[in-house]
Amino acid sequence: MINITLPNGDVREFASGATGMDIALSISEGLARNALGIIVNDVPYDLSRPITSDARVRIVTFSDDEGKEIFWHSTAHLMAEALEGLYPGVKFGIGPPIEQGFYYDVDLPDGVKLSVEDLPAIEAKMVELAKRDSPYQRIETTWQDAVAYFTEKGDQYKLELLEGLKDSEITFYQQGDFTDLCRGTHVPSTGHIKFPKLLSVAGAYWRGDEKRKVLTRIYGISFPKKQMLEEFIKMREEAERRDHRKLGRELELYLITPMIGGGLPVWLPNGTLVRRRLEAFLRDEQVKRGYHEVITPHIGNLELYKTSGHYPYYADSQFDPITVEDEQYLLKPMNCPHHHQIFGSKPRSYRDLPYRVSEFGTVYRYEQSGELNGLSRVRGFTQDDAHIYCTQDQLKDEIKNVVELTQLVFRTFGMDVSTRLSFRDDNADKYGGDLALWERSQAEIKDVADEMGLEYFIGLGEAAFYGPKIDFIVRDAIGRKWQLGTVQVDYVMPERFSLEYVGADNAKHRPVIIHRAPFGSMERFISILIEHYAGNFPFWLAPTQVSILPIADAHHTYATDLAAEFEAMGLRVNVDTRNEKINRKVAESEQKKVPYALIVGSKEIDNNAVSVRIHGEGDKGQMSVEDVKALFRRLNVPGAA
RNA sequence: GCCGACUUAGCUCAGCUGGUAGAGCAGCUGAUUUGUAAUCAGCAGGUCGCCGGUUCAAGUCCGGCAGUCGGCUCCA
Numbered sequence: 001m002i003n004i005t006l007p008n009g010d011v012r013e014f015a016s017g018a019t020g021m022d023i024a025l026s027i028s029e030g031l032a033r034n035a036l037g038i039i040v041n042d043v044p045y046d047l048s049r050p051i052t053s054d055a056r057v058r059i060v061t062f063s064d065d066e067g068k069e070i071f072w073h074s075t076a077h078l079m080a081e082a083l084e085g086l087y088p089g090v091k092f093g094i095g096p097p098i099e100q101g102f103y104y105d106v107d108l109p110d111g112v113k114l115s116v117e118d119l120p121a122i123e124a125k126m127v128e129l130a131k132r133d134s135p136y137q138r139i140e141t142t143w144q145d146a147v148a149y150f151t152e153k154g155d156q157y158k159l160e161l162l163e164g165l166k167d168s169e170i171t172f173y174q175q176g177d178f179t180d181l182c183r184g185t186h187v188p189s190t191g192h193i194k195f196p197k198l199l200s201v202a203g204a205y206w207r208g209d210e211k212r213k214v215l216t217r218i219y220g221i222s223f224p225k226k227q228m229l230e231e232f233i234k235m236r237e238e239a240e241r242r243d244h245r246k247l248g249r250e251l252e253l254y255l256i257t258p259m260i261g262g263g264l265p266v267w268l269p270n271g272t273l274v275r276r277r278l279e280a281f282l283r284d285e286q287v288k289r290g291y292h293e294v295i296t297p298h299i300g301n302l303e304l305y306k307t308s309g310h311y312p313y314y315a316d317s318q319f320d321p322i323t324v325e326d327e328q329y330l331l332k333p334m335n336c337p338h339h340h341q342i343f344g345s346k347p348r349s350y351r352d353l354p355y356r357v358s359e360f361g362t363v364y365r366y367e368q369s370g371e372l373n374g375l376s377r378v379r380g381f382t383q384d385d386a387h388i389y390c391t392q393d394q395l396k397d398e399i400k401n402v403v404e405l406t407q408l409v410f411r412t413f414g415m416d417v418s419t420r421l422s423f424r425d426d427n428a429d430k431y432g433g434d435l436a437l438w439e440r441s442q443a444e445i446k447d448v449a450d451e452m453g454l455e456y457f458i459g460l461g462e463a464a465f466y467g468p469k470i471d472f473i474v475r476d477a478i479g480r481k482w483q484l485g486t487v488q489v490d491y492v493m494p495e496r497f498s499l500e501y502v503g504a505d506n507a508k509h510r511p512v513i514i515h516r517a518p519f520g521s522m523e524r525f526i527s528i529l530i531e532h533y534a535g536n537f538p539f540w541l542a543p544t545q546v547s548i549l550p551i552a553d554a555h556h557t558y559a560t561d562l563a564a565e566f567e568a569m570g571l572r573v574n575v576d577t578r579n580e581k582i583n584r585k586v587a588e589s590e591q592k593k594v595p596y597a598l599i600v601g602s603k604e605i606d607n608n609a610v611s612v613r614i615h616g617e618g619d620k621g622q623m624s625v626e627d628v629k630a631l632f633r634r635l636n637v638p639g640a641a
Numbered sequence: 642g643c644c645g646a647c648u649u650a651g652c653u654c655a656g657c658u659g660g661u662a663g664a665g666c667a668g669c670u671g672a673u674u675u676g677u678a679a680u681c682a683g684c685a686g687g688u689c690g691c692c693g694g695u696u697c698a699a700g701u702c703c704g705g706c707a708g709u710c711g712g713c714u715c716c717a
Binding site for chain 2: 103113114115116117199200201202203204205208209210214215216217219245249250258262308310313314316317333334336363365367368369370371372373377464465466483488515549551552553554579580581582583584585586587588589590591597599601602603611613618619
């Protein structure tokens with residue numbers, strides 16, 4: 001007999017060799033029906049796999065992350081089985097579950113090309129195979145037998161994977177006529193996968209190496225219940241509506257034309273208003289915190305970037321240098337070296353530190369054409385950059401200050417962020433400066449993060465070449481992750497630029513530099529902001545804050561006088577004096593997502609009032625002009641909702 | 642840059658197996674003076690992304706290029 005400990009602490013006795021399914025059945029029939037796998041002492045097991053010793057177990061269903069992984073991984077196998085049926089000779093790379101579904105990388109037989117139009121047929125085949133309800137069978141095998149099997153099958157990809165598994169236990173999973181090299185775990189049978197949905201086809205390099213063959217990657221997802229699939233599809237449609245590229249065009253925020261160049265967005269008047277508002281918000285916060293704002297040119301002598309070390313490290317992602325009178329200049333790929341020149345331009349005393357230099361600095365980076373994406377990924381963008389030159393003693397407090405400022409930014413917009421400590425990996429070529437300094441700054445960053453109680457994860461290999469970072473990452477409407485804010489510790493640049501300050505001891509010392517950008521890039525931040533608000537900007541940010549809608553010509557004077565009063569308060573107002581019905585004016589104000597519409601007719605004029613309509617909420621009734629002014633004053637500050 | 646798909650009026654989209662381009666909205670003109678999501682009528686608007694090929698004939702078929710989209714790779 002073995003003792004099985006359940007998550008609630010109950011210990012039950014089972015015969016040795018009992019399976020997850022036995023345990024599930026002993027708890028309830030419903031659980032057994034929904035169970036997809038069992039976690040045995042932190043190791044996922046198939047429900048049919050015998051358990052032979054005492055264990056702590058947890059049965060997982062689709063509502064658990066592990067359950068979804070098992071479900072989607074099994075769906076990937078089901079799709080592979082369908083593909084093998086439809087395209088004999090297809091070879092398989094890897095087919096893992098991902099955050100939202102799964103993919104499988106496949107090498108199709110010669111001459112076969114797959115497009116999204118082929119997906120429904122594959123999906124139909126999957127449904128057909130699922131109806132057979134074939135069990136997923138775990139088969140333990142030997143490395144030699146596995147090699148023999150895939151040699152016979154001619155699948156060089158699986159053979160290559162096996163090369164890396166020489167010393168491990170090898171298992172196959174088989175369902176129906178399909179056998180795959182797989183560690184597992186899988187659902188009991190294909191019948192669980194009732195609602196598969198294949199989503200897209202893409203190219204992907206074998207093992208992520210661009211020198212190797214491009215395989216066809218098919219993305220999909222699946223659900224145990226129809227309603228879940230429907231909800232998923234509805235969510236994707238909602239995401240499409242929020243897409244900043246669509247809203248950016250509709251709301252006339254920005255423009256990208258091939259004539260100007262890919263990845264070089266032009267800010268239209270509406271977008272410029274939003275951006276200036278954001279800049280003003282951050283500028284005010286920075287003034288409170290003792291920053292000095294500067295402006296630097298868009299190009300700089302190549303020597304500057306050779307000194308900083310950016311040039312050799314990032315030659316691939318810079319525009320080619322421009323040659324003028326035998327001197328070479330680079331389109332500015334970052335602002336840091338310019339700011340270092342400012343710090344170094346005169347002797348600095350320890351009394352001047354921390355010295356904080358900020359700039360909304362526009363930089364240009366060469367991004368591969370296939371990478372360009374609306375405002376999220378561009379070739380010219382503006383960083384809300386700043387560099388803080390401080391002493392070693394001041395470093396931790398300064399990091400805390402900038403992390404707090406960054407958090408204030410995200411809090412103001414109500415955005416969910418995840419925090420990554422971006423550290424170096426073992427690839428020494430990627431980084432400058434000596435290892436001891438790296439270890440020190442990584443430790444300092446981690447200390448600060450712990451002291452502040454940040455929830456974070458560590459990203460190895462994500463550091464900048466000159467130092468580790470704290471990065472703030474958010475998701476766009478369709479779930480893609482983007483890095484926005486960043487805080488970086490740098491011991492390398494002070495050395496490279498020989499930056500110094502005179503200490504209290506009258507000796508020269510090296511400052512430490514913090515690089516930071518709470519928004520990251522204005523372009524990317526605004527792309528996320530558009531999707532975050534679905535284009536419905538809060539009052540203080542909206543390009544047009546108030547539409548005044550007179551009922552008829554007789555009310556125009558009242559309306560325009562009112563508009564002038566609001567404008568004098570610094571509000572952005574539009575008066576709709578067109579010869580149109582009020583219904584039409586209301587409709588268009590709503591479509592433009594203007595936060596407040598004020599309807600004015602004879603009734604309002606008599607009371608020195610307006611009728612208030614809030615975007616997305618509807619008619620709020622009459623309000624006196626004085627009350628509306630007070631309301632708008634209250635709403636016109638950053639963070640007000 | 643690589644793989645795949647897409648590209649028709651300012652926007653959203655029709656256009657069957659090749660026969661010479663259409664709608665709604667936006668725009669312009671006129672009528673209407675209007676009470677909380679689109680008043681009515683008329684007019685105008687396109688070398689169907691670009692270049693080449695097949696054909697009596699190409700928006701439609703084929704090839705090349707560009708741009709966009711979804712991925713891959715990359716991202717100071």
